[in-house]
Amino acid sequence: MRSIRISTPAAAFLAAAALLFALGGPASEAAFGTHEASAASEQNVAEEGSPYISTHLYFGTGRHNGNPPITEEEFMKFVADVITPRFPSGLTLQEARGQWRDKEGDINRERSYELTVMYPVREAHARNADIEYIRGLYCKTWELESVGRADVRAQVDF
Structure with missing residues (x-):
C-alpha cells in the first residue's frame, strides 16, 4: 500500500472542510474558543457579582498542657459574643477534623x-482589624498558638 503525504496547508483545508461537512455549515467562533469568544465569555463572568474577599478562619479545639478541648458550647458562645457582632450580615460555619504541626x-x-466571612473589597482594611481581633482573642482565651487564615478574592452576588 502506498502512503500519501499531505502538506500542512492542505491538511488544514481538509480538516476544515470535514468539520464544515460534519456540522452542516460554518462553525461559530465560540465553538473553537477564539480570542473574541473567550473575551466575551470572560466579560460576562466579570460583570456578575461584585468584588469581595472571602476569609476562611480555621479554629482548632485542642488545648495544651492537659487542658480539656474547647467544647461546642464554648465555641458557639465565642461565635455569638465575638464573631457575630463583627459580621452581623452573615457567616458560614462548618465543623471539621483538622491537623497541624505545633x-x-x-x-x-x-x-x-x-x-467563612465575605465582605466587599472596599471594606478590607476595616475587616482585617476585626479578623485579627477575633484570631488574637481566641488564642488568648484558650492559650493556643494560632488560628489559621486564608483570604480569597471572589466575585459575589446574593
Whole structure:
C-alpha cells in the first residue's frame, strides 16, 4: 500500500472542510474558543457579582498542657459574643477534623471549625482589624498558638 503525504496547508483545508461537512455549515467562533469568544465569555463572568474577599478562619479545639478541648458550647458562645457582632450580615460555619504541626514539631489532630466571612473589597482594611481581633482573642482565651487564615478574592452576588 502506498502512503500519501499531505502538506500542512492542505491538511488544514481538509480538516476544515470535514468539520464544515460534519456540522452542516460554518462553525461559530465560540465553538473553537477564539480570542473574541473567550473575551466575551470572560466579560460576562466579570460583570456578575461584585468584588469581595472571602476569609476562611480555621479554629482548632485542642488545648495544651492537659487542658480539656474547647467544647461546642464554648465555641458557639465565642461565635455569638465575638464573631457575630463583627459580621452581623452573615457567616458560614462548618465543623471539621483538622491537623497541624505545633511549634514543638508534634502533629495535633483535633475537632475544628472553619468559619467563612465575605465582605466587599472596599471594606478590607476595616475587616482585617476585626479578623485579627477575633484570631488574637481566641488564642488568648484558650492559650493556643494560632488560628489559621486564608483570604480569597471572589466575585459575589446574593
